[in-house]
Amino acid sequence: MLMMTKKRSLMAKMKVDNCKKEIEVYLSSYFKDKGVYNKLIYEASSYSLNIGGKRIRPILLMLSYDLYKEDYSKVIPMAAAIEMIHTYSLIHDDLPAMDNDDLRRGKPTNHKVYGEGIATLAGDALLNESMIVMINFSLNHGEKALKASKIISEAAGAEGMIGGQVVDILSETKKSISEDELKYMHLKKTGELIKASIIAGAILGEAPKEDVEILNLFGIKLGLAFQIKDDILDVVGKVEKLGKNTKKDEHMNKCNFITMYGIEKCEVLCKTLTDECIELLNRLSVSATYLKTLTFNLLEREY
């Protein structure tokens, strides 16, 4: 169980808020004043990149780095690269040929504003830009940055996030999918990039090998808890808070944790995973107050 004073909890909240603020300042100015004839690609990319969101992945990278090194501002480009990857995946996921969503974070989706062609290219541009950012960071920060880039790009790829999206698309045409397929889908689609954010931060912070292994397990469980909570909110959440239509998966006969286990079992599962996450963080060689608070907040969130 977590023993934490009110003051500590408040400090943790401030830290997370600061991470979020810093990453958003970086992202909002990233494409500013860029482009000539191609200006529209920066406008479309910026639109989705700065539409809001929890910024979980970049915050996790920064907090994980912060366990071992001071001044997490130094790794903001790497944190931003992850958010670019996450954002591109949302733009492509929302396309009519994929999830066909009109609303994302309470605003029209990218293709609803810029058309499908530009939205496809904006997604491509964000994935490509994440590559440029990671390569430039690696040129300045050597091998540990390159290793972190490897973790991130593999997590985003066909064996990671994209692999999960493929199974997601395939599952829509099936009446039911196996428990193994469902777990695979979520571990890959949501979990891999969350896990990679944590490990990349630790590698950039030159964490001891044992800690990286613990954080790897922590990342898997956190990613799964995060996805189950998302599925729960999709059933019981409020549209105005979520900024997207709820029960969408159900309407589309999509398999998720709720349709597989029922809501009560999911709530227990989510709680158990969160406890296991805290347990793992307690085994690190350093104190992980901020990461613990973030873990609790992800479970308690309403959107």
Next chain:
Amino acid sequence: MLMMTKKRSLMAKMKVDNCKKEIEVYLSSYFKDKGVYNKLIYEASSYSLNIGGKRIRPILLMLSYDLYKEDYSKVIPMAAAIEMIHTYSLIHDDLPAMDNDDLRRGKPTNHKVYGEGIATLAGDALLNESMIVMINFSLNHGEKALKASKIISEAAGAEGMIGGQVVDILSETKKSISEDELKYMHLKKTGELIKASIIAGAILGEAPKEDVEILNLFGIKLGLAFQIKDDILDVVGKVEKLGKNTKKDEHMNKCNFITMYGIEKCEVLCKTLTDECIELLNRLSVSATYLKTLTFNLLEREY
């Protein structure tokens, strides 16, 4: 003017053929036996990656490296990364929301076989895979590989190929575009990745700085000549050789070099650019027989 014996020309052809063969062996086995539930993404990616094509970009990288170092087999992964980027751009370009093409290299386009959702993801997966390949190569080959990766990823991005594609999409809604816009579009859409292939090869081969600068100019002119030749073939070429429908740009009222200058002027322009390319290659510190032959062949090609 090029002075070359028949024997030299034959040797050059063999070299180019060998490069092509080696890159195709690498690409055809790259995704083999990969995947579990996500197997379809590898099937779809492989389909377009191994559908044929001239392999100009990887061959250029290998020949450019070959100017300075022996055993161009060593840089095959980097050459493959470029072909993955080129292939992803074709898959996305062919989508109904973009060029809406049913035929590519004489075969059904990716989305015609796998559907739009999987085709979008196959494109994403190939771009992402190129990133993984370049990062792994850089981990094994140090800074020069990372610098070459930077050149390639910037050429593929919003300031490069994607930027050109955006202007291409925008030009479709206009009645006419300016000469500057047309040049920008082609320099970026086709030219940047061709230029990057050449420069990346030279950097990997540790070419002297002066040579890299000459090859930069060579790359710009070659990319432009290549695109003008493509536009010419689009009007006068044979469907069975091109493997795609011709005069498509004209039907769609698209601006290209032919609609801008007329076919005769384009043929002169193409010839002039090729001569200038050879002139530049003559200024290198090393002999560039193979690159010269390839340059001539690109001008003389019928598809």
